[in-house]
Amino acid sequence: MGDSDRRPEPLKCAGCGADLVKSYHTRYDSEEEEEVVVPLAKCVSCGKEYDQHTGEYYKVFADGFIQDKDNSVFKLGLKGTLGGVEYEIIGRLRYQDEDEYERSVWDEWVAISSEGAYHYFVEEEGEVYSYEEYVPESIDLEASPDSFEFEGRSISKRDAYTGRIVYAEGELPWKPEIGEPVLCYDFKKDGAHFTIEHSEDEVSITRGEKVEYQAIIAAFGGDSDKDLFAKTVKKRQSYGRKAAVYIIGFIAATGMSVFSCLSEKEVPGVLSESKVLTVNQYQNEGGATSYLSQTLYGPFRIGEGNALYEATVYVDQGVEPLRLGWESFRLMLIKEERLAKITGANPDAALLKNLFSDIDSNAEPVESFAVTGDFWDEEGQDSEGYWHESDLSSSSSFVVEEPGSYYAYLEQYNDTPRSVNSVKFRLARVGSYRYYLALMGVFLALFFYNRSRGRSYSELPYRASL
Amino acid sequence: MIRSLIIALLLSGGVFAMSTWFVGYPRAGMRYITAQKEQRRSVRPGSHYYGGHYGARGFRGGK
Numbered sequence: 001m002g003d004s005d006r007r008p009e010p011l012k013c014a015g016c017g018a019d020l021v022k023s024y025h026t027r028y029d030s031e032e033e034e035e036v037v038v039p040l041a042k043c044v045s046c047g048k049e050y051d052q053h054t055g056e057y058y059k060v061f062a063d064g065f066i067q068d069k070d071n072s073v074f075k076l077g078l079k080g081t082l083g084g085v086e087y088e089i090i091g092r093l094r095y096q097d098e099d100e101y102e103r104s105v106w107d108e109w110v111a112i113s114s115e116g117a118y119h120y121f122v123e124e125e126g127e128v129y130s131y132e133e134y135v136p137e138s139i140d141l142e143a144s145p146d147s148f149e150f151e152g153r154s155i156s157k158r159d160a161y162t163g164r165i166v167y168a169e170g171e172l173p174w175k176p177e178i179g180e181p182v183l184c185y186d187f188k189k190d191g192a193h194f195t196i197e198h199s200e201d202e203v204s205i206t207r208g209e210k211v212e213y214q215a216i217i218a219a220f221g222g223d224s225d226k227d228l229f230a231k232t233v234k235k236r237q238s239y240g241r242k243a244a245v246y247i248i249g250f251i252a253a254t255g256m257s258v259f260s261c262l263s264e265k266e267v268p269g270v271l272s273e274s275k276v277l278t279v280n281q282y283q284n285e286g287g288a289t290s291y292l293s294q295t296l297y298g299p300f301r302i303g304e305g306n307a308l309y310e311a312t313v314y315v316d317q318g319v320e321p322l323r324l325g326w327e328s329f330r331l332m333l334i335k336e337e338r339l340a341k342i343t344g345a346n347p348d349a350a351l352l353k354n355l356f357s358d359i360d361s362n363a364e365p366v367e368s369f370a371v372t373g374d375f376w377d378e379e380g381q382d383s384e385g386y387w388h389e390s391d392l393s394s395s396s397s398f399v400v401e402e403p404g405s406y407y408a409y410l411e412q413y414n415d416t417p418r419s420v421n422s423v424k425f426r427l428a429r430v431g432s433y434r435y436y437l438a439l440m441g442v443f444l445a446l447f448f449y450n451r452s453r454g455r456s457y458s459e460l461p462y463r464a465s466l
Numbered sequence: 467m468i469r470s471l472i473i474a475l476l477l478s479g480g481v482f483a484m485s486t487w488f489v490g491y492p493r494a495g496m497r498y499i500t501a502q503k504e505q506r507r508s509v510r511p512g513s514h515y516y517g518g519h520y521g522a523r524g525f526r527g528g529k
Contacts, residue, residue, distance in 0.1 A: 238467060241467040241470075242467060242470040245467065245471055246470065246474060248474075249474040249477070249478060253478070253481070256482075256485075306488075308491060309494075362506075363503070365499050365502040367498075367499075368494045368495050368498055368499065369493075369498050396492075397491055398492045398493065398494045399488045399491050399492070399494065401493055401496060431485075432484075432485040432486075432488055434490075435485050435489075436485065438481070439477060439478065439481045443474070443477070446473075450470075
């Protein structure tokens with residue numbers, strides 16, 4: 001075959017003989033659900049268009065398919081010994097998948113063995129397969145419209161794809177043309193890979209297997225390739241170990257988070273005793289009306305100091321549902337001894353009501369802590385139809401500095417009169433897990449980063465699957 | 467790998483300490499009382515300190 005580096009010939013329109021140029025047009029892709037830009041070869045004179053199913057297309061766009069053609073461990077004239085057999089690389093064909101607008105190429109490196117037989121190294125996306133010619137015991141490519149018979153097995157034709165030759169160099173067993181289509185069938189049988197290439201006038205059958213890149217480097221790589229490959233492997237292993245450390249960290253953080261969540265312990269008896277101070281007292285502030293209810297719960301005992309507690313205030317729908325309205329609350333935690341300093345022991349409801357009605361203006365706060373919140377229930381119509389939403393619970397976490405006997409003062413503001421008992425609360429000793437959740441996210445991000453680097457890192461100037 | 471181990475241990479130790487000492491959580495007790503006292507000093511006697519409790523966050527929560 002002699003000639004190397006077959007370059008595209010001058011491109012002429014089959015219709016009028018004028019020049020062909022690169023052209024692009026947009027069309028709607030129903031799968032991608034967006035406009036896509038489609039490359040086409042186009043005649044400057046008659047405007048005839050040639051898409052990727054024509055040979056002209058590949059001649060016009062050939063340069064786009066071969067920009068990285070030298071990025072490979074294989075080179076013409078290279079000799080190497082693989083599996084005890086010496087090979088010499090004598091040629092190369094590059095194919096482009098006809099169904100893809102984007103670049104989707106693979107190289108078929110043609111070698112000749114020391115025994116004088118043709119051998120093929122197929123290189124695609126960093127993986128290398130070693131193929132040799134194969135004569136099947138039986139084959140019938142026309143067994144049926146949908147399948148063919150190969151050594152007693154039916155192989156579907158639906159998985160066939162067309163490769164278009166976009167580059168050829170070296171000594172090849174036949175004379176390829178740029179844009180020439182080859183119908184390919186890839187399948188596995190008895191653990192081996194088979195490829196049937198069906199061109200216009202020839203059927204080629206090869207059998208092969210995947211070859212570890214390390215073996216390819218050892219056989220065909222130079223000293224620089226071997227050195228860079230060893231560095232790449234070492235670095236990838238290092239990233240792999242880092243990823244292992246971070247995934248262990250993630251698991252530990254998850255464990256601590258779950259443990260913290262499960263360590264909740266409710267403070268008993270917070271609702272056991274209560275004094276209702278006010279029930280639905282009408283309020284008007286600046287034209288806004290509301291109904292105020294006040295209740296003092298306790299005393300109850302908080303057993304642990306310098307510990308995290310969570311107060312959850314909620315609407316008890318079983319007592320009185322909150323329907324299309326709002327409700328606001330304030331919950332105060334008050335130490336028994338601080339209240340007793342002001343009111344004395346066993347204060348009556350009237351005294352407590354006076355105290356709490358003006359509690360914000362006391363220069364010396366009575367409460368040890370206060371939380372506020374709102375409940376609401378709404379419905380409406382929008383473009384999607386009817387909707388109904390509500391928020392009937394509110395939680396706050398805080399650290400109780402001192403253990404002891406406490407009261408809880410609950411203040412409710414409603415847009416309509418409501419049962420005092422319709423809002424309840426619970427207090428529980430809880431674990432802190434918010435920082436463990438953040439740590440889980442950090443460890444997971446570090447894990448994915450290092451795992452990705454461990455799979456993609458390469459010092460080689462070409463893609464190699466390790 | 468040593469560096470990643472150190473990073474993991476520092477992160478875990480930091481988070482464990484923050485969780486153990488409840489860093490960033492509000493505190494119920496003298497710290498709250500002292501802060502409230504400071505705030506109330508600047509409030510004119512007789513004024514309504516909280517300015518009403520309902521609707522503080524706005525009640526519109528639905529779509």
